[in-house]
Amino acid sequence: MVSVGVVGIGQMGLQHATIVSSLDGHQVRAMCDKESLLVRMARKVLPNLHFYTDYNEMLERESLDAVFVCTPALSHESIVTDIIDKDKAMSLFVEKPLAANYDAAMRMVHAARRSTGKMMVGFQKRFTGVFGKTKELLNKDALGGLLFFRCHVLSSDVLKETQGWKFEKESGGAILDFGPHLLDLLIWYFGEPLSVESFKKHFFSFKVEDFAHSVVNCKNGLVGYVDIGWSMRNYRPHELSIEIHGKHGSLNVTEDRLVVYLDRDVPGMIEKGVHAFHTASLTPQVPFLLTYPEYTLEDQCFLNCVESNLQPEQDFKQAARVNRLIKMIQESCSIEK
Amino acid sequence: MSLDNLVLGANPLSGVDHVSGARARERALWLDPRSIEKVIKAAFSAGADGFNFGPDPITYSIFTRMKREQYPRSFGLYPILPDIRTLGRAIVTEGSLGVVKELLGRLTWSDRAKAITQSGLSVLTANPTRALNAYLDIEVRNLMEVIPAKAELRTVLAFEMITDMALSLRTVDLVKDYVRHVAETYGIKAGFVTRNFPKFVKFCADCGIPLRDIIIMTPINKLGFQMTPSRELCEETLRRSDDANIIAMSILAGGRISLNEAIDYLRSLHGIKSVCVGVSTELHAAETFQKLQAALFS
Numbered sequence: 001m002v003s004v005g006v007v008g009i010g011q012m013g014l015q016h017a018t019i020v021s022s023l024d025g026h027q028v029r030a031m032c033d034k035e036s037l038l039v040r041m042a043r044k045v046l047p048n049l050h051f052y053t054d055y056n057e058m059l060e061r062e063s064l065d066a067v068f069v070c071t072p073a074l075s076h077e078s079i080v081t082d083i084i085d086k087d088k089a090m091s092l093f094v095e096k097p098l099a100a101n102y103d104a105a106m107r108m109v110h111a112a113r114r115s116t117g118k119m120m121v122g123f124q125k126r127f128t129g130v131f132g133k134t135k136e137l138l139n140k141d142a143l144g145g146l147l148f149f150r151c152h153v154l155s156s157d158v159l160k161e162t163q164g165w166k167f168e169k170e171s172g173g174a175i176l177d178f179g180p181h182l183l184d185l186l187i188w189y190f191g192e193p194l195s196v197e198s199f200k201k202h203f204f205s206f207k208v209e210d211f212a213h214s215v216v217n218c219k220n221g222l223v224g225y226v227d228i229g230w231s232m233r234n235y236r237p238h239e240l241s242i243e244i245h246g247k248h249g250s251l252n253v254t255e256d257r258l259v260v261y262l263d264r265d266v267p268g269m270i271e272k273g274v275h276a277f278h279t280a281s282l283t284p285q286v287p288f289l290l291t292y293p294e295y296t297l298e299d300q301c302f303l304n305c306v307e308s309n310l311q312p313e314q315d316f317k318q319a320a321r322v323n324r325l326i327k328m329i330q331e332s333c334s335i336e337k
Numbered sequence: 338m339s340l341d342n343l344v345l346g347a348n349p350l351s352g353v354d355h356v357s358g359a360r361a362r363e364r365a366l367w368l369d370p371r372s373i374e375k376v377i378k379a380a381f382s383a384g385a386d387g388f389n390f391g392p393d394p395i396t397y398s399i400f401t402r403m404k405r406e407q408y409p410r411s412f413g414l415y416p417i418l419p420d421i422r423t424l425g426r427a428i429v430t431e432g433s434l435g436v437v438k439e440l441l442g443r444l445t446w447s448d449r450a451k452a453i454t455q456s457g458l459s460v461l462t463a464n465p466t467r468a469l470n471a472y473l474d475i476e477v478r479n480l481m482e483v484i485p486a487k488a489e490l491r492t493v494l495a496f497e498m499i500t501d502m503a504l505s506l507r508t509v510d511l512v513k514d515y516v517r518h519v520a521e522t523y524g525i526k527a528g529f530v531t532r533n534f535p536k537f538v539k540f541c542a543d544c545g546i547p548l549r550d551i552i553i554m555t556p557i558n559k560l561g562f563q564m565t566p567s568r569e570l571c572e573e574t575l576r577r578s579d580d581a582n583i584i585a586m587s588i589l590a591g592g593r594i595s596l597n598e599a600i601d602y603l604r605s606l607h608g609i610k611s612v613c614v615g616v617s618t619e620l621h622a623a624e625t626f627q628k629l630q631a632a633l634f635s
Contacts, residue, residue: 014502022505022536041465046506237358256357280562280591289532289565290501 002026002091002303005062007055007079008070009033009042012095012122015290016068017049019299022288026303032058055079059086066091066117066306073097074171077104081111091117091306093299097180097326098319100171105316105323112316120302120312121319123184125240127294127301129282130258131185134242134251138189142266143246146190149224153182155238157230161204173208175200175326179228182240183325184314186226189244190218192321196328203231214329226329255279338604340633342491343626344387344415345380346586346615351393357591368617374399378408379622384630387413387491389554389586389613392420392476397483404485413491414484415554415584415613417530418476419469466511470518477523492552493519494528501533504540513544516551526582528552532563535574538581548581554613556587559594559602563587575608584611596625600632 004020006013009031017028032052033039039051052058055067067090069079076099083090092112098121099105112119125131137143155178166172186193195217200209211229218224230238243252249262258277265271286296305312349361350373373395377388390396477493484490495503495515503512519527531537534555541548557575561568575583588599603609612629616622 014506018502018505021507022533028506044465045508045511047510048507234362237361239358239362254359256359278593280560280593285561285565285567287566288501288505288536289563290498290505 002065002306003063004028004066004068005055005058005064006031006068006070007033007058008068008095009035009038010070013068013070015295016070016093016299018290019288019296020068020303022290023296023300023303024287029064030058030062056082056086059083059090064090066093066303068092069094071095072100072165072171073176074100074165076100077108080108084111084115084117087117088115089117090115091119091302093120093122093302094316094319095122096184096319097121097176097322098316099323100176102320102323102327105320109316109320118302118305118309118311119316120298120305121314121316122298123181123314123319123322124292124294124298125181125185125255126188126314127297128255128279128292130253130255130277130279133258133277133282134244134253135188137251137260137266137270138244140266140269142249142260142262142270143244143251144248144264146220146222146244146246149186149190149222149242149244150226151182151186151224151240151242152227152229153178153238153240154227154232154235155230156232156234156236157238158204158210159231159233161206167205167208169207173205174210174228174230175212175329178230178238179212179226179326179329180322182226182228182242184319184322185242186216186224187318187321187325189242190222190224193218193325193328196325196332198329198332200330200333205231209333212329212333214332258282338633339635340609340611342387342413342584342611343385343629343634344389344413344584344611344613345377345385345622345626346613347388347390347396349615349617350376351391351395360592370395370398370402374402375619376616376622379619380616380626381410381412383623383626384634385412385622385626387415387611387613389415389417389494391417391496392480397480400480400483400485400488404483408485409487411487411489413489414480415492415494415528416477416480416490417494417496418480419473420476466514469511470515473515473518474522490523490525492525492528493523494530494552494554497530497532500529500531500537504531504533504537507540507543509544512540513546516546520550526550526552528554528584530554530586532556533565534571535566538574538578548578552582552584554584554586557583557585557603557606557609558588558590559598560590562590562593572606575606578608581608582611583609584613585609586613588612588614596628600629603633 006017017031020026021028030050032055034053036053039053043051067083069076076094080092099108166177193216196214198212198214200212203210210231214226216224216226241254248264251260256279260275262272283293286293288296302312350368516527556563564571616625
């Protein structure tokens with residue numbers, strides 16, 4: 001059994017606590033948040049859990065195997081390095097992005113080397129059936145040599161000036177807050193890019209960007225466009241879409257479905273022609289469903305790794321590559337309007 | 338087979354689609370309050386006798402117009418209250434203070450005065466159950482002020498994320514208090530939307546909540562779509578829950594099976610009392626509800 005503590009009683013903290021509590025053989029023992037109002041309310045509503053306003057106190061008083069860090073990205077470095085310094089055997093699941101900037105992410109990578117715990121970052125799109133199938137096709141070179149891609153993640157979340165940590169320069173903005181899942185998928189599929197040229201725009205937010213457009217050069221001549229924006233009309237719910245073209249086919253994948261066109265067979269895998277896959281048909285049943293099945297799948301993966309002493313694929317080093325790409329995009333921005 | 342109620346679900350009318358975000362966005366482009374109102378009325382004319390919806394301003398504006406025109410048909414209300422998603426967004430962007438601002442924002446000026454002076458924000462911390470029930474009462478009151486004269490509140494349904502969090506984190510007192518509060522205040526059964534039906538039934542047994550005292554709305558379809566952990570276990574739970582008030586939702590598995598397939602599957606089961614289905618056009622409403630009425634309610 002894995003005993004878990006959760007830092008952050010926001011939406012993601014409650015979500016992970018709910019899922020872990022539902023999985024047989026695992027237990028959430030404690031949660032903490034610096035907002036004392038939330039902690040006082042939570043104590044009344046969730047009497048089976050222990051609550052703290054200080055994660056250091058939680059670590060001292062509770063016997064934990066793993067901690068989920070579900071706080072804003074700006075706080076990740078201090079929390080994670082404190083926990084590693086206190087308990088080098090503690091396993092850590094950190095919500096994406098790993099850190100608010102690349103330097104902090106790399107310091108966390110170095111800190112993780114001092115630990116024997118298992119480290120994972122919450123890029124749960126890798127557990128979405130259609131994105132996993134896309135990776136399979138790319139691994140088999142189904143499209144032939146890759147030529148071009150275009151992708152976007154767009155939403156209508158920000159249509160007026162808004163306050164909060166997501167709109168502060170050091171902790172927010174569309175690229176850092178909204179882009180990581182898409183950027184992680186791109187790195188997963190194509191490797192880290194060689195160079196990036198971008199521009200970004202402010203529509204409603206004064207301190208942070210609401211939109212960024214990037215031209216990305218990857219290895220082997222692959223080039224593509226990336227659009228990240230949270231102020232687009234008629235994108236509720238949001239859309240994450242990737243279109244990839246190769247010498248022998250193309251594919252278009254969103255969170256709903258994957259459509260593949262191939263002009264040749266891929267032996268042992270798929271015949272030439274047009275194929276459509278629905279995400280529901282590619283996603284296994286889960287023991288407990290909260291929002292989307294990939295959240296349960298990622299938590300199961302992490303807890304299995306902790307129990308089996310295996311390192312998850314989405315470790316800090318992998319996650320830091322996303323922060324590096326974010327940095328490349330931000331530093332390459334030529335125009336701000 | 339003769340079920341109790343045939344309910345129109347509002348998801349397609351409010352841009353929610355559990356299978357296709359693209360379809361949800363496409364619909365949202367074309368739906369406006371007038372066309373949504375026509376779909377609702379078409380569904381009622383074709384045999385629907387209830388409406389399941391969230392507390393959004395467009396729905397309330399439609400109710401207001403129907404009330405003004407003295408809409409003649411009787412129908413039941415199955416609202417999902419309180420609106421936790423907005424609170425959830427407030428938590429994420431502004432923390433707990435965002436929640437307080439959001440809660441206060443929903444109140445009238447006199448309610449705010451009471452909240453701040455009489456019980457104060459300390460109610461939230463000293464007795465969050467009472468505070469949440471009070472918030473529910475405000476939302477029910479806001480709803481009752483706009484509904485047509487012949488509309489009847491049949492239940493208030495807890496949003497699925499809330500139900501499933503409550504059952505996993507075992508908020509026994511909160512749930513029992515909610516059930517009691519709804520029954521005593523409104524004389525109706527409290528409802529719960531869940532995608533973890535077998536676990537929720539077990540949770541109710543552990544809490545000592547008789548299934549006949551509540552309403553459960555849960556996905557039931559031939560593909561087992563969102564029937565967690567499996568279609569087979571959900572079917573078995575249904576068989577063992579004779580006295581439960583079950584509303585089957587997602588009967589078309591997000592549009593992946595035909596209406597005829599859905600009907601055949603539902604007819605093979607025992608234990609369902611009502612069906613909830615969403616449509617997005619008047620023609621679709623007429624076809625769907627006429628067929629369901631003939632097949633499941635005769």
